[in-house]
């Protein structure tokens with residue numbers, strides 16, 4: 001976007017004001033989607049541009065201003081920047097890094113539905129995200145096949161109705177909150193009419209990426225459903241939680257949701273005891289409990305984020321010396337074919 005190039009440099013007050021009055025959809029449509037604009041906006045030196053362009057060709061850049069405003073200026077080592085800037089390393093193809101590391105394609109009994117674990121299913125409620133995280137295991141996901149329309153949801157809903165062992169529907173994506181509230185309210189209404197469903201879980205990064213997503217329309221359908229609600233946020237670093245995120249989380253809690261967090265252990269983002277301890281402390285200040293700390297899924301293009309298992313275990317062992325038990329995330333890996341996440 002032109003305006004994002006012009007504001008290269010420090011964030012201006014007028015820009016902040018314009019953020020406050022625009023809807024989440026407007027903020028999303030103004031997200032930076034060009035590697036050069038991203039480098040300019042953040043004052044990065046030219047040396048990063050060729051790599052950014054190469055990575056962008058493999059998985060396009062997408063970063064909204066609300067997230068950018070928490071990134072330090074001209075600092076290639078900023079832990080939030082590392083999550084969103086494409087690097088030349090993404091073109092590497094080391095052995096073992098694949099396109100569908102979780103082999104989810106085999107667990108789709110209906111369009112938009114993934115049933116791998118007992119008692120709970122994933123519904124792909126939106127193919128889109130509000131940000132493109134470079135380490136994302138869905139960076140090669142065939143979304144066009146998996147974003148059902150209202151009529152196409154019937155097959156998934158019938159599957160849920162017919163399997164009384166399923167108690168929890170997990171809205172996933174992409175990012176489920178990238179769907180509009182009319183669609184989401186409709187889907188939740190369908191789900192709550194299934195008697196054996198008890199819980200609605202929403203896995204989302206949107207309250208962190210664009211906190212204004214937690215608006216009145218969302219709070220309305222969330223607070224009125226009979227289902228018990230769990231929102232699993234996706235936050236990897238304490239700096240991602242500013243006051244706007246704290247306020248969005250407070251609204252979710254007031255709407256009756258239990259807030260949990262899952263992180264991915266990422267090289268040069270959160271691969272230290274101090275970063276992980278600060279994250280847990282900051283999460284709790286925002287009313288969120290740490291849930292999972294995932295090791296990286298071996299997705300092609302993300303190998304430079306990898307932290308070896310031995311190091312991951314050592315970090316978590318040391319973390320225990322710094323945190324109360326209830327602020328300790330569970331270190332896990334997703335292994336295709338297993339009936340749950342696997343503790344390391």
Ligand SMILES: *Cc1c(COP(=O)(O)O)cnc(C)c1O
Nearest residue numbers: 114116117120121122170340341
């Ligand atoms: C991670 C995941 C879940 C949820 O697992 P929990 O351990 O309950 O958080 C459900 N279905 C799929 C396909 C998953 O990948």
Ligand code: SF4
Nearest residue numbers: 129132133136174205
């Ligand atoms: S928000 Fe989640 S699903 Fe979307 S790109 Fe980031 S990690 Fe992937």
